[in-house]
Amino acid sequence: MAVGHAGQTTATAQDSQVLRRRNVPEQGRSNGSATRHPQDEDRKKSQTPKSSVLQTLDEGEFLIAPLLFTLVSFFTRMYKIGLSNIVTWDEAHFGKFGSHYLKREFYFDVHPPLGKMLVGLSGYMAGYNGSFEFKSGETYPEELNYTFMRLFNSTFGALCVPLAYYTARELNFRRSTVWLVTLMVLCENSYATISRFILLDSMLLFFTFTTVLCWARFHRLQKQSFSVEWFFWLFLTGISIGCVTSVKWVGLFCTALVGLYTAEDLWNKFGDLGMPKTTLASHLVARVAGLIVVPCLVYMFSFWVHFLVLENSGPGDAQMSSLFQANLRGTEVGKDSPLEVAYGSRATIKNMGYGGGLLHSHVQTYPEGSQQQQVTCYHHKDANNDWFFYPNRNEPTYQPDGPLIFPGDKTVIRLIHSQTGRNLHSHAVSAPVTKGDHEVSSYGNTTVGDEKDHWTIEVVSDAASRDRSKIRTLTTAFRLKHTALGCYLRAGTVNLPQWGFKQIEVTCVKQNNPRDLYTHWNVEAHWNERLPAGDPGSYKSPFFRDFIHLNVAMMTSNNALVPDPDKQDDLASHFWQWPILHVGLRMCGWDDHIVKYFLLGNPAVYWGSTLSLFVFGGLVSWYLIRWQRGYDELKPADIDYIHYSGFYPVAGWFLHYLPFVAMARVTYVHHYYPALYFAILTAGFMLDWMTRPLARKDRRAEWAVYGLVYALVIGLFVLFRAVVFGMEGKNQQWRHLKWFDKWRISD
Numbered sequence: 001m002a003v004g005h006a007g008q009t010t011a012t013a014q015d016s017q018v019l020r021r022r023n024v025p026e027q028g029r030s031n032g033s034a035t036r037h038p039q040d041e042d043r044k045k046s047q048t049p050k051s052s053v054l055q056t057l058d059e060g061e062f063l064i065a066p067l068l069f070t071l072v073s074f075f076t077r078m079y080k081i082g083l084s085n086i087v088t089w090d091e092a093h094f095g096k097f098g099s100h101y102l103k104r105e106f107y108f109d110v111h112p113p114l115g116k117m118l119v120g121l122s123g124y125m126a127g128y129n130g131s132f133e134f135k136s137g138e139t140y141p142e143e144l145n146y147t148f149m150r151l152f153n154s155t156f157g158a159l160c161v162p163l164a165y166y167t168a169r170e171l172n173f174r175r176s177t178v179w180l181v182t183l184m185v186l187c188e189n190s191y192a193t194i195s196r197f198i199l200l201d202s203m204l205l206f207f208t209f210t211t212v213l214c215w216a217r218f219h220r221l222q223k224q225s226f227s228v229e230w231f232f233w234l235f236l237t238g239i240s241i242g243c244v245t246s247v248k249w250v251g252l253f254c255t256a257l258v259g260l261y262t263a264e265d266l267w268n269k270f271g272d273l274g275m276p277k278t279t280l281a282s283h284l285v286a287r288v289a290g291l292i293v294v295p296c297l298v299y300m301f302s303f304w305v306h307f308l309v310l311e312n313s314g315p316g317d318a319q320m321s322s323l324f325q326a327n328l329r330g331t332e333v334g335k336d337s338p339l340e341v342a343y344g345s346r347a348t349i350k351n352m353g354y355g356g357g358l359l360h361s362h363v364q365t366y367p368e369g370s371q372q373q374q375v376t377c378y379h380h381k382d383a384n385n386d387w388f389f390y391p392n393r394n395e396p397t398y399q400p401d402g403p404l405i406f407p408g409d410k411t412v413i414r415l416i417h418s419q420t421g422r423n424l425h426s427h428a429v430s431a432p433v434t435k436g437d438h439e440v441s442s443y444g445n446t447t448v449g450d451e452k453d454h455w456t457i458e459v460v461s462d463a464a465s466r467d468r469s470k471i472r473t474l475t476t477a478f479r480l481k482h483t484a485l486g487c488y489l490r491a492g493t494v495n496l497p498q499w500g501f502k503q504i505e506v507t508c509v510k511q512n513n514p515r516d517l518y519t520h521w522n523v524e525a526h527w528n529e530r531l532p533a534g535d536p537g538s539y540k541s542p543f544f545r546d547f548i549h550l551n552v553a554m555m556t557s558n559n560a561l562v563p564d565p566d567k568q569d570d571l572a573s574h575f576w577q578w579p580i581l582h583v584g585l586r587m588c589g590w591d592d593h594i595v596k597y598f599l600l601g602n603p604a605v606y607w608g609s610t611l612s613l614f615v616f617g618g619l620v621s622w623y624l625i626r627w628q629r630g631y632d633e634l635k636p637a638d639i640d641y642i643h644y645s646g647f648y649p650v651a652g653w654f655l656h657y658l659p660f661v662a663m664a665r666v667t668y669v670h671h672y673y674p675a676l677y678f679a680i681l682t683a684g685f686m687l688d689w690m691t692r693p694l695a696r697k698d699r700r701a702e703w704a705v706y707g708l709v710y711a712l713v714i715g716l717f718v719l720f721r722a723v724v725f726g727m728e729g730k731n732q733q734w735r736h737l738k739w740f741d742k743w744r745i746s747d
Contacts, residue, residue: 061175062169065165065178065179065182066161066162066165066166066182067162069161069162069165069182069183069186070158070159070161070162072161072186073157073158073159073160073161073162073186074154074155074158076158076186076187076192076717076724077154077155077157077158077192077195077196078151078154078158078196079725080725080726081147081150081151081154081196082146082147082150083595083725083726083728084588084594084595084597084726085139085140085146086137086138086139086140086588086594086595087134087135087136087137087138087140088197088587088588088597089136089197089199089587089588089597090197090199091134091136091197091198091199092134092135092136093109093134094115094116094119094198094199094200095119095123095132095134095149095198096133096134097109097116097119097120098116098119098120098122098123098130098149098198099120099123099128099130099131099132099133099134100120100130100310100314100315101116101117101119101120101121101123101124101130101309101310102120102123102124102128102129102130103130103131103312103314104309104310104311104312105310105312105313105314105315106310106311106312106313106314106315106316106317106320106328107310107314107315107316108315108316108318108319108379108550108553108554108557109316109554110554110557110558110561111200111247111248111249111554112245112246112247112248112249112299112302112303112554113246113302113303113305113306114203114243114246114247114302115200115203115204115246115247115248116200117302117305117306117309118152118203119149119153119198119200120309121152122148122149122152122153122198123149125148125152126144126145126146126148126149126152127145128144128145128149132144137588137589146198149198150196150197150198153195153196153197153198153199153202153203154195154196154202156195156202156203156205156206157191157192157194157195157196157202157205157206158195159206160185160191160195160202160205160206160209161182161185161186162182163206163209163210163213164181164182164184164185164186164209164677164680165178165181165182166213167181167209167212167213167216167681168181168182168681168684170213170216170217170219170220171216171644171645171649171681171684171685172641172645173645173684173685173688174688174695176688176691176695176702176703176706177684177685177687177688177706178684179706179710180683180684180687180706180709180710180713181680181681181683181684183710183713183714184602184605184608184609184680184683184684184713185677185680187602187605187713187714187716187717188601188602188605188676188680188717189600189601189602189717189720189721189723189724190599190600190601190602190669190670190673190676191205191673192717192724193587193597193598193599193600193723193724194599194670194673196597196724197587200247200248201670201673203247204244204247204248204250204251204673204674205673205674205677207240207243207244207247207251208244208251208254208674208677209677210236210240210243210244211237211240211241211244211251211254211258212254212652212677212678212681214233214236214237214240215237215257215258215261217233218230218233218234218237219261219644221233225283226282226286231286231290234286234287234290234291235290235294237258237290237291238290238291238292238293238294238295238298239294239295239298241254241255241258241291241294241295241298242294242295242296242297242298242299242301242302243298245295245299246298246299246302249558250656250671250674253652253655253656253659253674254652254655254656254674255295256655257648257651257652257655258291259291260648260651260655261648262287262291266280266283266284266287269283300547303547303550303551304543304547307543307546311328311329312328312329312330313325313328313329313330313331313332313333314328317331317333318357318358318378318379318380318381319355319357319379319550319553319557320546320549320550320553321350321352321541321545321546321549322334322350322474322522322523322524323463323474323475323539323540323541324541324546324549325524326474326539327540327541332381332525333474333524333525334473334474334524334525334526334534335525336533337473337474337525337526337527337533337534338473338526338528338531338532338533338534339464339472339473339531339532339534340406340470340471340472340473340531341389341406341407341470341471341472341473341523341526341528342389342404342405342406342407342528342530342531343389343390343391343398343404343405343406343407343413344388344389344390344398344400344528344530345388345389345526345527345528345531346386346387346388346418346526346527346528347386347387347388347389347473347523347524347525347526347527348385348386348387348523348524348525348526349385349387349415349521349522349523349524350521350522350523350524351377351491351504351518351520351521352477352517352518352520352521352522353491353492353493353516353517353518353519353520353552354517354548354549354551354552354553354556355493355549355550355552355553355554355555355556355557356377356491356504356517356518356553357376357377357378357379357491357503357504358377358378358379358382358385358524359375359377359385359387359415359424359491359506359521360375360376360377360378360382360384360385360503361373361374361375361376361384361417361419361420361422361424361442362374362376362384362419362420363420364499364500366432366439366441367499368432369429369430369431369432369439370427370429370439370441370443372425372441372442372443373417373420373422373441373442373443374441374442374496374500375424375440375441375442375506376491376496376500376501376503376504376505376506377491377503377504377505377506378503378504379504383418383419384417384419386417386418386419387415387416387417387418387424388415388416388418389407389413389414389415390413390414390415390416390446391405391413391414392412392413392414392453392454392483393414393449393450393451393453393454394412404530404531406469406470406471407457407470407471408457408459408468408469408470408471409457409458409459409468409469409478410456410457410458411456411457412454412455412456412457412483413454413455413456413457414449414453414454414455415455415480416445416446417442420442421445421446422442422443422444422445423442423443423444423445423446423449423453424440424442424453424455424489425440425441425442425443425444425449425452425453426438426439426440426441426452426482426485426487426489426508427439427441427452427485428485431505431507431508432496432497432500432505433494433496433497433505434492434494434505434507436510437487437490437507437508437509437510438482438485438487438507438508438509438510439507439508440489440506440507440508451483451484452482452484452485454482454483454484455480455481455482455483455489456480456481456482456483457471457478457479457480458478458479458480458481459471459476459477459478460477460478460479460514460520461476461477462475462476462477463475463476463539464476464539471523472523473523473524473525473526473534474522474523474524474539475522475539476522476523477520477521477522478520478521478522479514479519479520479521480521482508485508486510486512487508487509487510488508488509488512488516488519489506489508489519489521490506490507490508490509490516490518490519491504491505491506491507491518492504492505492507492518493518493552493556493559495559495560502560558665559664559665561665561666562664562665562666563665563666569666570586571585571586571668572666572667572668573585573667573668573669574667575657575660575661575667575672577669577742578657578669578671578672578675579606579610579613579657579672579679580606580607580610581600581601581603581606581607582740582742583669583742583743584598584599584600584669584723584742584743584744584745585598585599585600585668585669585670586598586599586744587599590731590747592729592730592731595726595727595728596726596727596728596731597723597724597726597727598723598727598743598744598745599669599670599723600720600723600743600745601676602713602716602717602720603716603739604709604712604713604716605676605680605683605713606676608683608709609676609679609680609682609683610679611683612679612682612683612685612686612687613650613653613679613682615686616646616650616682616685616686619642619646619686619689620642620647623642641689642689645685645688646682646685646686646689649678649679649681649682649685650678650682652675652677652678652681653675653678653679653682656674656675656678657672657675660672687706687709691705691706719737720737722734722737723737723745727745731745731746731747732746732747733746734746
């Protein structure tokens with residue numbers, strides 16, 4: 001009995017060790033994944049007698065097939081691309097941003113700059129001077145080669161097809177499945193349509209595809225750790241992550257997928273007791289360098305170029321710090337402004353928090369609370385941003401012709417709104433949104449008011465001097481403490497409702513936190529005829545501070561893009577509608593004389609890929625149940641194939657889709673396109689897995705099944721080709737394509 005028990009224990013330990021080392025690369029296994037690979041399949045085929053021509057085609061398939069697919073892809077993305085000569089959909093935004101780069105004017109947008117810089121590059125290559133305003137629906141002028149700019153963008157969309165081909169090969173799919181995945185990307189109508197315009201989505205998809213390809217290739221090189229090729233694909237993955245994140249923040253979801261894989265990979269290596277600690281540490285350092293440092297450097301570099309190019313003052317100045325604006329060419333910030341602020345000076349006061357605006361008031365009142373005049377922060381130039389510095393009510397009345405008095409640290413002042421004459425005021429009334437803070441309003445006038453109009457200046461720092469006895473334009477950071485209540489004037493990241501025009505809420509916060517940048521203010525512009533002009537460009541704003549400031553401002557503005565209950569947005573859609581292709585999107589006007597484009601996917605691609613996600617869940621559940629019951633029909637290579645070629649595409653879909661479920665901002669159908677790619681890869685895996693028995697028994701039957709799927713995907717693309725290439729004339733001639741009411745292809 002003792003011997004039997006010992007034998008049983010030994011067997012159990014061996015099984016445990018196999019499970020423990022399942023995902024650790026070994027010499028006898030192929031990179032921790034299924035041993036079958038398209039190259040192996042090609043070698044087996046080459047062993048059978050073939051004519052020299054067929055054998056050459058078979059051996060060169062990995063070059064010939066993607067080349068043919070790519071040629072067709074360029075056709076589908078570029079055919080009749082200049083047919084519509086009007087500004088279509090979001091070309092009104094991104095074309096305009098490209099114009100700012102050509103004019104070198106600083107602008108603000110919620111997206112990182114890489115994609116928009118590429119749009120600007122396309123305009124530069126097209127000979128465009130940046131003068132067109134890109135108003136929605138407006139006809140392009142003859143001197144603007146919009147066709148070239150669209151062709152430039154469509155190139156990114158066309159190159160997604162060969163990237164999909166090679167990614168499918170790296171995921172160990174059979175040749176028939178590789179072709180299917182490639183065809184699904186090639187014949188996806190929405191991909192083809194959105195790639196034809198001056199938008200960011202083709203670039204976002206391109207860098208998403210490159211990231212997945214680089215990750216898949218890097219995974220296959222596990223046995224060649226620290227080789228030149230291994231480092232090459234590691235750092236190429238990092239560069240791709242940096243690029244996709246630098247186009248849109250949606251790229252962070254792709255980053256999360258690679259991060260998930262990396263965490264699991266390092267955990268498995270940590271469990272490999274035979275691996276030296278120095279080797280494990282080297283793996284960790286290499287991944288930190290390649291997958292964290294490199295992407296961050298790429299992302300920051302895009303902003304460095306962004307700041308370098310946009311050297312002139314433009315419409316986005318107000319989102320940046322006053323010191324940054326003062327160093328832009330042609331700026332009005334600080335221009336001819338006296339250096340030191342005195343009583344009677346008129347000034348704009350800038351919040352120094354990331355994405356902070358200008359202290360602002362207008363005649364509209366709060367709908368509840370005190371119902372006094374609103375005080376907000378506003379990011380645009382406006383006369384309602386101007387305030388006068390006045391002495392407090394306990395001091396002699398301000399005399400325009402009297403001696404100059406300069407307020408400084410610990411000085412108690414009043415701020416009077418220049419347009420309405422009311423005092424900056426606070427009282428023990430809850431703020432409209434942030435209920436824990438006091439409301440800030442404009443109240444009274446120069447003669448009517450009380451001690452609640454008083455604010456004490458607390459100087460935090462000064463970039464120009466250690467002297468705190470005066471407030472200096474641009475360089476002095478100060479806080480405003482309410483003299484009666486002891487709270488501090490603050491403008492955070494909270495937006496008021498529509499009644500406050502979605503401007504930033506200004507409150508008086510009870511907590512005294514000197515390090516809270518949202519309680520820091522500076523004088524941005526200053527007018528006083530009795531004082532000499534200063535030099536606003538004497539001090540520079542550090543790059544890293546500007547980089548952080550702009551990114552927080554982008555985040556704040558992005559969070560403010562919430563659906564407006566008072567307005568109906570016919571283009572917006574909900575997350576649940578996307579995977580089932582419940583809705584499309586009209587990209588332009590629908591008049592008979594307009595070339596019309598409708599953003600709609602290929603039904604076979606959408607419905608097939610969505611179905612595959614559920615089937616994959618059922619497959620995993622089935623094998624887990626059987627494994628629990630003691631069945632071990634899956635070999636380690638099969639488990640790794642399901643893991644890396646099936647689970648990770650599904651994980652990529654969830655990472656790209658679920659955030660939009662919880663996201664409060666307004667959403668559109670194109671937000672699903674990165675997630676769709678992972679659903680396509682899942683569909684390829686499922687069909688590859690389910691036809692494995694058929695492939696072993698009868699290859700002709702396998703190709704017959706795939707041939708039917710190919711025909712379905714291609715046929716539906718051809719059927720809906722009009723939504724891609726443009727619909728001319730009356731929309732009723734395409735009513736046969738309106739399968740559902742939400743597919744508003746025809747009226």
